[in-house]
Amino acid sequence: MPSSAPQGDVGSSLNQVISHILHRNESLDTLPTVPSSSSIESTLSSLPTSLFEKGVGTSETTSYLIDKVLPGILQAQNGPRYYGFVTGGVTPAAQLADILSTSYDENVQVNLHQQTASTAIEQRTLELILDLLDIKRSVFMGRTITTGATASNTLGLACARDHLLAQSPHLPKGYSWARDGPPTSPTLPSPPIVILSLHPHFSISKAASLVGLGGGPKVIQTVLSDPEDELSFDLEKLEERLKVEKEVGRGVIVCYGLGEVNTGGFGRNLDKVAELSREYGAWLHVDGAFGGFAGLMPELSEYTKHMDKADSLTLDGHKWLNVPYDCGLFYTRYTSSLTNIFQPPSASAPAYLASNFTATPGLPESSDLPEGTVSAADVPSPLFVNIENSRRFRALPLLASLLSLGKEGYRDIVTRNILFARSVAQWISESKSYELLNPSPSYLSSSGAIIPSNIVLFRATGDSPFPPSDPSASVKLTKAINDSRRMYVSATSWRGNGAVRMAVSDYLTEEGRDLGIVLEVLEQVGKGEEVVRAN
Numbered sequence: 001m002p003s004s005a006p007q008g009d010v011g012s013s014l015n016q017v018i019s020h021i022l023h024r025n026e027s028l029d030t031l032p033t034v035p036s037s038s039s040i041e042s043t044l045s046s047l048p049t050s051l052f053e054k055g056v057g058t059s060e061t062t063s064y065l066i067d068k069v070l071p072g073i074l075q076a077q078n079g080p081r082y083y084g085f086v087t088g089g090v091t092p093a094a095q096l097a098d099i100l101s102t103s104y105d106e107n108v109q110v111n112l113h114q115q116t117a118s119t120a121i122e123q124r125t126l127e128l129i130l131d132l133l134d135i136k137r138s139v140f141m142g143r144t145i146t147t148g149a150t151a152s153n154t155l156g157l158a159c160a161r162d163h164l165l166a167q168s169p170h171l172p173k174g175y176s177w178a179r180d181g182p183p184t185s186p187t188l189p190s191p192p193i194v195i196l197s198l199h200p201h202f203s204i205s206k207a208a209s210l211v212g213l214g215g216g217p218k219v220i221q222t223v224l225s226d227p228e229d230e231l232s233f234d235l236e237k238l239e240e241r242l243k244v245e246k247e248v249g250r251g252v253i254v255c256y257g258l259g260e261v262n263t264g265g266f267g268r269n270l271d272k273v274a275e276l277s278r279e280y281g282a283w284l285h286v287d288g289a290f291g292g293f294a295g296l297m298p299e300l301s302e303y304t305k306h307m308d309k310a311d312s313l314t315l316d317g318h319k320w321l322n323v324p325y326d327c328g329l330f331y332t333r334y335t336s337s338l339t340n341i342f343q344p345p346s347a348s349a350p351a352y353l354a355s356n357f358t359a360t361p362g363l364p365e366s367s368d369l370p371e372g373t374v375s376a377a378d379v380p381s382p383l384f385v386n387i388e389n390s391r392r393f394r395a396l397p398l399l400a401s402l403l404s405l406g407k408e409g410y411r412d413i414v415t416r417n418i419l420f421a422r423s424v425a426q427w428i429s430e431s432k433s434y435e436l437l438n439p440s441p442s443y444l445s446s447s448g449a450i451i452p453s454n455i456v457l458f459r460a461t462g463d464s465p466f467p468p469s470d471p472s473a474s475v476k477l478t479k480a481i482n483d484s485r486r487m488y489v490s491a492t493s494w495r496g497n498g499a500v501r502m503a504v505s506d507y508l509t510e511e512g513r514d515l516g517i518v519l520e521v522l523e524q525v526g527k528g529e530e531v532v533r534a535n
Ligand SMILES: *Cc1c(COP(=O)(O)O)cnc(C)c1O
Pocket: 086, 147, 148, 149, 150, 151, 201, 203, 257, 258, 259, 261, 287, 288, 289, 290, 316, 328
């Protein structure tokens, strides 16, 4: 080591980190979900107020992080009773691979297949995810690993935007917003593109504003639900709209949320929506961030199986697949829709970014690989199909997790999580203190009911200390539950009223151990009793 590098004894610090991780992994089921407020305060007061001139070295820094900094952050977000947002945990294989990924620190940006297998590994990982979902590899030849579903939704809307404008009757054939800027033809309808959706995730609005479509209600229109089934498109109304928009030559993106975030529910007509979209030239974007995996439980597969009819598809790795942040997946039928946006004309791409793989053919591939498998030489350089240039080797933890669990392991996680959510829902539906808002365990037979998958949505009744007459009841209820520090839920709103949602997505959640704790906390809070708290 050069003497100027403040390395200290890296080996002993590494051991310290490993033993901290080991100890924490072993106690995830008993750790409090969130730190105490005094822990947060002492972490904050330990932070340096300005950067010192001389560093303290690796060993002192590592001890400081473990002793002073980490106690002030979430203690068990990847533990079995953290049900806020949809967070998932980290499978052991993914955790180890993520550490390895960090230690190699490879930049997976350009396909340099004669120097590294990393882009081919990323590509194969994207193919294995399609295998997990029983989607033919050849359906989605445009694929990339992103930072999450928000980035994937952004890619989807960007691809849709250019694909739709290239066919606009008001613009020169092949018009590209990416290349030519916002279109200005006087005959072009305003807005030139609308997004028709039901309960879209908030990130759709961010994505639409980022790619220049506009993220407000003039562009994102959410008016089309079936009167009998609030999570399904009204097909007649959808067809009417598609007809009108086609007549005026406006582009339409149909955005189908596969897994509504408050209820975990699904629409029932993705196949029909896909048919109509195709017929009228609309682009179908499916946001299946977490819900795309629900069909791994066979009885829910009918709600997800038509994902392969999408023009673009968003999935998350860091939610239900239980790999570390950050990891999202993006798929499209049209590789060119990505490269049109992210691969600048060769004249302006700096020469050092061009890969030199034309000189020799790629590695031989065995001929029995499924159709749609991309060989190492043919993988597009990630920087030409994605937002980032420099990129983390995110595929490694995802690959490791897929290898360690196989399809069966993932089916087991999804099924256990859904069954756990159903057990909680059942208890809530029988409790005097609570009302279940995404109803009934017999949902599979009742046509209009929400299909709740892994989320339990509820509020307190007038028989609890959090009556619906109090407009802040759900926020107070959420705080009372979370103050136990034995479990964690999110406050939300549903049908205009406050509600609490509990999303089960961690591979560690176990009915035998965790259900009793969850029901005890809910019971104590709902009756206004003294709540047992984690230390
Ligand atoms: C979580 C989620 C998103 C946003 O995903 P990030 O990975 O947090 O960027 C988008 N859509 C849906 C349906 C989600 O559940």
